[in-house]
Amino acid sequence: MGPDKIENVVKKMSFKAGPEMNQQIWADVSSKQERAQERRITMNTRIARFAAVAAIITIAVLIGIYLFGGSIGRTGVAWADVVREMQQIRTATWTEIGEPSPPKIEGTIRIAGSHIRQCAYKAPGHERQDTTQVLIDPRTEQPTEFKLIHIIDRNVCKALILNPQEKTASVHSFDPGFPQNPLYDVFLNPPENIPSDAQSLGTKQIDNRQAIGFRLQKKDDGTYPWSGDITDIWVDAKTRLLVMLEIKAADGSCLFRLTDFVFNEDLDDSLFSLEPPPGYTQTAPPQIRSATTREEGK
């Protein structure tokens, strides 16, 4: 047998999965994907609720300031004022802009610019995030816009995911114990780790409002649990409510910016409905893992 021939013989080697094996592996793989998606909902929720987290940060900072002397940047704004205002929140809307940092290329697809997420919150426990991301294939320079909508109802532990481009909808359930809305956590379980090294950023005009800024930096001992290394928060000097929040990397580049906060405006219940809109095809929700999975069968 010559060298060419043996190479051809090896190349022709072929094994195929039998139907039973194929079915079993695919069942397991698809169930794993559903679980991964459930986890992703959680992650998305976490990120998109930075504004809610901001409330915690605000209070943490202000507690720290209280320890320093009771006011932010000598403006007379006390932390108790902010807590009181945050407790009154019925609804909130804001815009989250996420920078593609650090990698801007995934495969041969380039992430073009920031992702933009329109977020809404309605007490108690209703959340909505409309995410838009532009991707560009560098070879064709053709932009593609990705849109995804997450609607979460923490009262029934369900989430509806809508894909407006494919017109598909899927309803997912999540663990009732995870995670509580940080807005509630703030008031029911005040943060234990108070950043004592918060720096004043002074005041500046944001959207024609006088805002007071503060900077938190992640500590080496991990007592600063928020994402990013630096968090700059800005509160309205008059209303004591959030105006802007920026989550930054250690080098100062912005990872997330939360702006355009509007509090206590009436929001229609339909925005938070778990019913798929007309024209959407409902895809199968995640299945409960059966007892005869491969791993358990081993």
Added chain:
Amino acid sequence: MIEIEDELLKRKFKSGSKDALHCIYEKYRDYLLTLVMALVNNDNLAEDILHDVFVTFTQSSGKFRLCGSLKGYLSACAVNRCRDELRARKHRPLSLDVDAPIQADFDPPDRRIISDEQSRQIADAMVQLPYEQREVIALHLNAAMKLRHIARLQNVSVSTVKGRYRYGLQKLRSVLNGRLENGTR
């Protein structure tokens, strides 16, 4: 065209599309199975490895950032999994030695992996090669991976890979020729 298709599949997969995952699975299942069989020549182990490769791949969708080809990525995953399994089995007492040739005189009717007789014979012969040589041959001929990529995967020089390929083919030829001669006697 294939590359573009894979790029779309990757993108859709990353955004959580079940259809994309199914397409990837259907597209690369048998290809990976052939690669893994060439490396381990053990039906049960190959099935486990294939399963693990796809499950791991699926679970990585959230943080999936693949710059190279999907085929190459999955091949590397499969190869790494084969190495792990073989290494684990070496340290496991009383285990099946996958380095030893496993030959079947006939195909049991309930075999979960379907193949022709010639493929079985080649896999039987391949498993007699040292693992590194087997890996080079399988990756180059079955996965169409370039030798320099294999060198990177094996963390050796390209000339070493060429040597492994050449010696591996020589030995494979002698094993197969020996069988042919034995079979004709």
